[in-house]
Amino acid sequence: MSEQEIKVPDLGGADEVEVIEILVSKGDSVEEEDPILTVESDKASVELPSPGAGKITKITVKVGDKVKEGDVVGMMEASGDAGGSDDDKGAGEEASSGKDEKAEDTSEDKAEDKAEEKKPAPKKSGGSRKETVKVPALDGFDNVPVIEINVSEGDEIEADDPLVTVESDKATMEIPSPYAGKIGKILVSEGDKISEGLDLVEMTVVEGGGEGAEESGEEDASSESAKSSGDDKPESKAESKGKSEEPKPEPSSATYEPPTPGAKVHAGPAVRKLAREFGADLARIKGSGPKNRILKDDVQAYVKSQLQQTQQGSTVAGGGGAGIPGVKLPDFSQFGEIERESMSRMMFATANNMQRSWLNVPHVTQFEDADITDMEDFRKSQKAAGEKKGVKMTPLPFLLKACATALAELPQFNVSLDMDRKEVVRKQYIHIGIAVDTPNGLMVPVIRDVDKKGLWELAAESAELAQKARDKQLKPAEMQGACFTITSLGGIGGTAFTPIVNTPEVAILGVSKAAMKPVWDGKGFQPRLMLPLSLSYDHRAVNGADAARFTSLLGQLLGDIRSLLL
Numbered sequence: 001m002s003e004q005e006i007k008v009p010d011l012g013g014a015d016e017v018e019v020i021e022i023l024v025s026k027g028d029s030v031e032e033e034d035p036i037l038t039v040e041s042d043k044a045s046v047e048l049p050s051p052g053a054g055k056i057t058k059i060t061v062k063v064g065d066k067v068k069e070g071d072v073v074g075m076m077e078a079s080g081d082a083g084g085s086d087d088d089k090g091a092g093e094e095a096s097s098g099k100d101e102k103a104e105d106t107s108e109d110k111a112e113d114k115a116e117e118k119k120p121a122p123k124k125s126g127g128s129r130k131e132t133v134k135v136p137a138l139d140g141f142d143n144v145p146v147i148e149i150n151v152s153e154g155d156e157i158e159a160d161d162p163l164v165t166v167e168s169d170k171a172t173m174e175i176p177s178p179y180a181g182k183i184g185k186i187l188v189s190e191g192d193k194i195s196e197g198l199d200l201v202e203m204t205v206v207e208g209g210g211e212g213a214e215e216s217g218e219e220d221a222s223s224e225s226a227k228s229s230g231d232d233k234p235e236s237k238a239e240s241k242g243k244s245e246e247p248k249p250e251p252s253s254a255t256y257e258p259p260t261p262g263a264k265v266h267a268g269p270a271v272r273k274l275a276r277e278f279g280a281d282l283a284r285i286k287g288s289g290p291k292n293r294i295l296k297d298d299v300q301a302y303v304k305s306q307l308q309q310t311q312q313g314s315t316v317a318g319g320g321g322a323g324i325p326g327v328k329l330p331d332f333s334q335f336g337e338i339e340r341e342s343m344s345r346m347m348f349a350t351a352n353n354m355q356r357s358w359l360n361v362p363h364v365t366q367f368e369d370a371d372i373t374d375m376e377d378f379r380k381s382q383k384a385a386g387e388k389k390g391v392k393m394t395p396l397p398f399l400l401k402a403c404a405t406a407l408a409e410l411p412q413f414n415v416s417l418d419m420d421r422k423e424v425v426r427k428q429y430i431h432i433g434i435a436v437d438t439p440n441g442l443m444v445p446v447i448r449d450v451d452k453k454g455l456w457e458l459a460a461e462s463a464e465l466a467q468k469a470r471d472k473q474l475k476p477a478e479m480q481g482a483c484f485t486i487t488s489l490g491g492i493g494g495t496a497f498t499p500i501v502n503t504p505e506v507a508i509l510g511v512s513k514a515a516m517k518p519v520w521d522g523k524g525f526q527p528r529l530m531l532p533l534s535l536s537y538d539h540r541a542v543n544g545a546d547a548a549r550f551t552s553l554l555g556q557l558l559g560d561i562r563s564l565l566l
């Protein structure tokens, strides 16, 4: 084992560069070429690679330090034969003799330089001419992939605005426009490998146009987000100019930021690679490094928080889910006395389920009034029979029976959607959940095979399950497998409400309190007992016409319960 210095290799002309991220710590084992730290010139972010395999023993610089070629940034112990005792083969030497790093470290600047060299002397006429911009010298690089096209046809740009971004395995660099003018045809596509001399874009050049050399070492956030969403037409840099200089507002959560069109993303190649591997949109990540640079830790923290939210179904306050900002709570005690108590597990689970359903399901609610005058006469006539059986007949068993008939007749309501597999799951059974209000919160026991059971059986079973729910005696199996849910507030009150679909079911029937209403029978108004029904449904699975058919059918079935026998 021998200790060797890790030195800054040839920076290809750049005097001093700033250390913007340290990628290793003391004790880390690294392979040859593993990135040790990231430095940034005014135009490119570059990673300094390890000169060999071994263990880091010391890092002698910190973020923000300025370094130049030959500076020692750390020490390492070479492992095994790799380092040997070949002391005079300095780390810096190895690094600088590495064929690629030198080119990579400097290619951005060189590309910039060449572009500068090619800039024609501005003419005074103020006219315009056509030019085809070619790829400048990439300092030894050939076949570098285009990872982003920063302009669109028709964009008005300034000289030095980035046209495309290319990426080698160590550096990301932008190829700036040598001219101010209007973008014509773009002659390369994302993913193309390009080399010096290749035609890049056609431009109408404004003669005597501005040569404003703005910083162009960063990417456009909107382009980054367009890329990650598969959109190959990123927003033009020119359009977003100016906006990008605005300071971003503080995000409400540590790692979440809504993508800001036109904002720039500051991140080195390794961080960009990591984000791509995770499928993370850099435009959404808040950088904690200097100048808001996004570090590897930021990407990891962002991915972790997104995973946690997904696994927990996202929380009610705090971190938002599905790209929705979380709710920031004020200090309520400033308004008066407060008390805090922990949510029960059930309340927390219900809150998450409600939010998950609400966010995932495009809801529509269809309303109907069912005339239950005759049904109620019949139900009341069964009171004595019920007392004998020890079962109370409420409107609920009629609703269960009517819904089972409607589900059989309109089977598009008895499905779940498997969006991952792009399949509709059709159920050949009819199990219905009933929402039960308990002192501990809402519970939904499930009555199986409702279509095969009679009214008394349904009355007995729903009363038993409701009691078990109130007594916290329900087994998990008794709360699973529902195809549809009925939530009845009829015993309490209200004229209508919009229930939330209990996803992955696709519909839920809300029942409000029946009331006597004047109903026109063609000759006069008759007093009829009307039951308000509110059918909420998942509009991905069910169309509005079918929802109206479903509630009309319920109206008919409840209006004439003899039809439930058919």
Ligand code: CAO
Pocket: 394, 395, 396, 397, 434, 435, 436, 437, 438, 442, 466, 487, 488, 489, 490, 491, 492, 499, 511, 512, 513, 514, 531
């Ligand atoms: N209109 C008018 N009266 C109604 C009615 C309606 N739609 N539904 C029930 N009633 C009457 C019943 O007939 C009964 O009256 P009587 O004692 O005079 O016969 C009384 O209201 C109480 O009925 P109930 O509520 O005990 O029985 P049920 O079978 O109708 O309902 C259950 C059972 C479990 C659905 C109910 O107890 C319950 O918990 N409902 C709340 C569900 C809930 O919270 N949903 C909201 C979910 S979303 O937050």
